[in-house]
Amino acid sequence: MQPTVVIVGRPNVGKSTLFNRLVGRREALVDDSPGVTRDRREGEGSLADLEFRIVDTAGLEEAFDDSLPARMRRQTEQALDEADLVFLVFDARAGVTPLDEQFAGWLRTRGANVVLVANKCEGRTGESGVLESYSLGLGDPIAISSEHGEGIHLLYDPIAAVVPQAENGIDSAIADAEEVEDENDRVLRLAIVGRPNVGKSTLINALVGQDRLLTGPEAGITRDAISVEWTFEGQRVALVDTAGMRRKARIDEKLEKLSVSNSLNAIQYAHVVALVLDGEQMLERQDLAIARHVIDEGRAFVMVVNKWDLITDHKAALDRLHDRMQISLPQGAGTPIVTLSASTGRGLDRFMPAVLSAYTDWNKRVSTSDLNAWLTHATDRHPPPLAANKRPIRLRYVTQPKARPPTVILFGNRPEDLPASYLRYLENSFRDRFSLSGTPIRVLTRKGENPYHDKK
Numbered sequence: 001m002q003p004t005v006v007i008v009g010r011p012n013v014g015k016s017t018l019f020n021r022l023v024g025r026r027e028a029l030v031d032d033s034p035g036v037t038r039d040r041r042e043g044e045g046s047l048a049d050l051e052f053r054i055v056d057t058a059g060l061e062e063a064f065d066d067s068l069p070a071r072m073r074r075q076t077e078q079a080l081d082e083a084d085l086v087f088l089v090f091d092a093r094a095g096v097t098p099l100d101e102q103f104a105g106w107l108r109t110r111g112a113n114v115v116l117v118a119n120k121c122e123g124r125t126g127e128s129g130v131l132e133s134y135s136l137g138l139g140d141p142i143a144i145s146s147e148h149g150e151g152i153h154l155l156y157d158p159i160a161a162v163v164p165q166a167e168n169g170i171d172s173a174i175a176d177a178e179e180v181e182d183e184n185d186r187v188l189r190l191a192i193v194g195r196p197n198v199g200k201s202t203l204i205n206a207l208v209g210q211d212r213l214l215t216g217p218e219a220g221i222t223r224d225a226i227s228v229e230w231t232f233e234g235q236r237v238a239l240v241d242t243a244g245m246r247r248k249a250r251i252d253e254k255l256e257k258l259s260v261s262n263s264l265n266a267i268q269y270a271h272v273v274a275l276v277l278d279g280e281q282m283l284e285r286q287d288l289a290i291a292r293h294v295i296d297e298g299r300a301f302v303m304v305v306n307k308w309d310l311i312t313d314h315k316a317a318l319d320r321l322h323d324r325m326q327i328s329l330p331q332g333a334g335t336p337i338v339t340l341s342a343s344t345g346r347g348l349d350r351f352m353p354a355v356l357s358a359y360t361d362w363n364k365r366v367s368t369s370d371l372n373a374w375l376t377h378a379t380d381r382h383p384p385p386l387a388a389n390k391r392p393i394r395l396r397y398v399t400q401p402k403a404r405p406p407t408v409i410l411f412g413n414r415p416e417d418l419p420a421s422y423l424r425y426l427e428n429s430f431r432d433r434f435s436l437s438g439t440p441i442r443v444l445t446r447k448g449e450n451p452y453h454d455k456k
Helices: 015-023 069-079 098-109 125-135 152-160 169-185 198-207 253-269 286-295 312-329 348-362 368-381 420-433
Strands: 005-008 041-047 050-056 083-090 114-119 188-195 225-232 235-241 271-280 302-306 337-339 395-402 408-411 442-447
Touching: 005 015, 005 069, 015 041, 015 050, 015 083, 015 114, 015 152, 041 152, 041 225, 050 152, 050 420, 083 098, 083 125, 083 152, 098 114, 098 286, 098 312, 114 152, 114 271, 152 408, 188 198, 188 253, 188 286, 188 348, 198 271, 253 286, 253 337, 271 286, 271 348, 286 302, 286 408, 302 348, 337 348, 368 395, 368 420, 420 442
Parallel strands: 005 050, 005 083, 083 114, 188 235, 188 271, 271 302, 302 337, 408 442
Antiparallel strands: 041 050, 225 235, 395 408
């Protein structure tokens, strides 16, 4: 088991910058404004030959009610319960503040294994703050600059002290790296996306069975794409909660732009994307924009109608949704629709089977013989229209070069003259013939070589 290292501190001291430095990539959202991090974020950290689980937390604040800062604090407390080592980070340039003192005392009462980290010590800045921090009673501070990478190596010894010795050997490290790589290949990456306040975080909490992510009546609580590891019936799943995406015209803050950019990246690297809709406001303009983006990215796709318990006429609501999809989202034909209530758990048991089915379809490969049998049947049933010069278009054969999503290439004499409507017919025919739902299908065309070309 890898040790867990938790980063804590008051807002805007550079916790997320240190997290990014230890995981080796810009994973956590970073901005100059305080309070950017709200949910706790987990990652695989490394330092020299050490590997560990690293947890970034929200800035500690003095709040104990049901407010958003208080709920953020409770998330940090849950992370501390699992910690083998705690880095208490403070801003050395600002010096030790009363809030730093208060939380240092609080950590001592919890009996946590705490190491004091003085951040923003680039050059000679922060020297007075480092000296001042001895008053916290947490031993010698470690002076670093997360942003510039200075002093990061000094964190090696405290981390090594909590790493099991058996994991420090070279052979063991290589074996562990191979095992992690093999496991990562088997992890299903599932991104939960949608407009603000449709219940994305509530859905993930319901799936994992704990309050892992911050939820509440406030819109836009989630700012960063947060990955939560989970196992469903033996299948490892990385649930990725994303920030709510609004229309570009309504986004004027830099932080929200960064949040939306992270959400788009989560879609790009997901295997399956679940678009969560508000049951009382289904498939609005922004929902359609998100759905089209998911399909354009070629991700397996599931549509989730949340807050279904608030709908009185279920049949009429589903009819409206199907009509809306037929008119405004024809490229989403066959997308599975799951109705549920994340808050009550009703219908939740149908969600993951739909996701796994879409994932299977996304990986589908069809033999060449079956493909050509399908093409013959499809063209016999509905022959291609004539080309612009009134000459017939003949589709000779078809192959599938790749899956994820299923992609087929049609070879013929004048494929460039095939209208988009006929290509949609072939796509829908392919989907129906091989029972593929919940995945985009790519139908490409190539001109077949003329065996008599250049021969005299």
